Amino acid sequence: MAENPVLPVYKEIEEQSEATIRFCGDSGDGMQLTGSQFTQTTAIFGNDLATLPDYPAEIRAPAGSLAGVSGYQVHFSSHDIRTPGDAPDVLVAMNPAALKTNLGDLKEGGILIVNSDAFTANNLKKAGYATNPLEEGGMAKYRLHAFPITTLNTKALEGSPLTKKDVERCKNFFALGLMLWMYGRPMDVSLEWINKKFGAKPDLAEANKMALRGGYNFGETTDLVKKHYYIAKAKLPAGIYRNVTGNEATAFGFIAAAQLADKELVYASYPITPASDVLHELSRHRHLNVKTCQAEDEIAAAGMALGAAFTGAVGLTGTSGPGLALKSETVSLAIMMELPLVIINVQRGGPSTGLPTKTEQSDLLQAMYGRHGESPLAVIAPATPGDCFSMAIEAVRIAIQYMTPVIFLSDGYLGNSSEPWKVPDFDKIPKIHVEHYKDAASFLPFLRDPKTLSRPWAIPGTPGLEHRLGGIEKQENTGNVNYEPLNHEKMVLVRQAKIDGIAQSIPLLEVFGKEAGDILVIGWGGTYGAITSAVEMLQKRGIAISCIHLRYLNPFPSNLKKILDNFDTHIVAELNLGQLASILRGRFGVDIQSITKVQGKPFKTDELIEGIFKIARSRGEPKWQENSLASPH
């Protein structure tokens, strides 16, 4: 492309294997866009990557305030990676508040790029700085580049017909240009994006392009930056790739599942962070037989999805923790009626409104047990953003095959972060078998399949199969209202046995590392990347450690017990106060250690390594005390 300048040769290029960059600024500074643009280019360039957007709960927190800081971290590499990176190598801070809230994470010796224009007396005060931190000794441990980005950007846009304010708003593209230069990435992906986005507003498009090129050229020409970096392409399995966030992959997965089942998808939901993006995404795809309804509340959303499931559609509802609480009565009804209702829960920090934009895994017990009565259902949890696609299909498959509600436990981190995703070959995904009962002569609404214990799915419109489903206890087979004590017990037991039996249809757990050893780390859901990375690092140091990752939480894969028995020490790492740990203790009577974190943020690899060391030492394992395996810190 003509617009794409050649890499300059007169500055030193340092080759690295990976880097982590964090863009941060005021929520009005466009940092999410800057980060996602850098990510897109990096993905297309061919690195492996993982991202972590981090945005405030308030839509427009006061400009310049600490509460209004928005960040976007991207970790990219020439090898396989699974996490958005622990500490950034490069921090781009667009104002004092962003510096204050993020500087603590920057690696010692890391590159710190700040917009010095934003360090005004007023902004410093809003960030709680008594004096200008850029002028103090505290910055010595970083490679500080204080650039007047606002001024430089305004200069680069000289002649633009835009107002001064609009010109200033382009400064995030200036910063993007500078970072693209620093990591030797082409500008064409972003230039093309600008064309598409601002096509109808040529002045705005031109200004953003000028800002992008301005930043890029500044990097190339300024004497203040001596070198730039090169990170080679990663060796990913062959195929066609795209970037995908967990929420997008979730939406795609459910659309795919409905097509695999040859059904319409009815998605009813009520706006709630961080699940709303699933509603937004699904609402765009009417052409794919997706019916979305924005319900009047969480309860109605669950009700609509249940009604749709009864009628023979894929009935889906989605929410986050507080919404799941509201839906629980309907979910219990779905258990009683034995209908294939699927519930997405994109978990966030709780209880109550808690940390609506931050991640946590603290709804596991709610998903497993948060209902009245004996009310078992299937619970599954995707492990990565891309895995949301496969697990969505699994959710629908299990729901239909076993005529049961299924809870799909995603989380804010999975939902919002993105990774390169090898687009699956849709034609090769197994179809979901659906059989609607037709034969009036033999029909009994609760006559069970002897293998799955599932009951027939007979849908309205089928002559001769008219029947009533209700919340009152049913007589076995006929489904008639029945209050007899022994019948109730029988029905409770059979509903439980049906859910337990799902274990026969799910894949066995695979151990990452040796099948037996000293330590087994157990994770579930969105912590997969961090746990696997930590364990891999320890394995490289010669420690007999392995890990398993649970994507099926109810029922558990049938080889779980056997795997647990092969290790001395069991550690569950999860973003709550030990919910899976207590389930495993209760279920298997195993002594489980916990690594927990509830800060609204995902695990860092280092934290996990440290936690594993601490537990191993406290258990007095001699080899951990004496040998040379020092803790990383």
Place this chain on the structure above:
Amino acid sequence: MAGELASIPALTRKDFVSNQDVRWCPGCGDYAILAQIQKVLPELGIPREKFVFVSGIGCSSRLPYYVNTYGLHTIHGRAPAIATGVKVANPDLAVWVITGDGDALSIGGNHLIHALRRNVDLKILLFNNRIYGLTKGQYSPTSEIGKKTKSTPHGSIDYPMHPISIALGAEATFTARTIDSDTGHLGKILTEAAHHKGSTFVEIYQNCVIFNDNAFQEVTDRDTRADNTITLEHGRPLIFGKDRNKGIRLKGMTPEVVTLGENGVTEQDLIVHDETLADSTYAFLLSRFEPPHFPVPLGVFRSIQRPTYEDMLTAQIKKAKEKKSSELKNLLYGSETWTVAE
């Protein structure tokens, strides 16, 4: 269409009677309503398997068990939402909602108003007995102020709701009132409701013999009935009374009861009932009528046509399909992909 109708074997009342024992108290008004529903359904020309009855919780909500169609006996208050899901998933079905004053107006108030305003084609029958029956006699949102019940031994201090006013305010496209004891009128209104396309709300005064017997005595009593009710008929003046000599006229924005022949009042002075008015002000005004100052209106308050929720949704899908290929692959690949070679 004619062919399709002809191919349906004629249905009778019996086809809509399920094999379940009806378990309401002897003398409960619900029996009469069930009987009228079972009489009207076979007359509609709709195959039995296309009916779905959805209810919440309460005495009235047991009704789906007794009608031999598809049915859901669900959760307290949630029937309109669940029924919306049924209708959205398959607009071809005839979906009826059976609810009561507690179910629809208290715990389920939100779902009721939103189902109505969306104009989902649901036939919502609210059995209003002004009491909680199944939980054994607490006051309900339609109980009169001062009512003494188990939970209000000192008398209720809640002002009651007017179901028809709520329905009109929530933009129901069909609003009517009838009564369990007048089976002729009940059957007629149910038939009209069945033929309306859109959100259909029928308040049925229903007598609970156990916990609120004779709650509607002034309306049902032979002696007072004619003076305490007015039958709404489209295109006819508002006339009522034993001697058919009383009428309603408007004085500015205020309705008043007048006597024909007195003070020169003639039929020409009276309001002529028009159920098709786009503006709901007049219907709302009628919905406030209650004894002792006004007769209780029975009949259709308002019936208008506008596109239904499910039809608009279906239309959006059709239009989207014309514009975009329904290939899932296009969605999965998106606009920005790259290829990693072997």
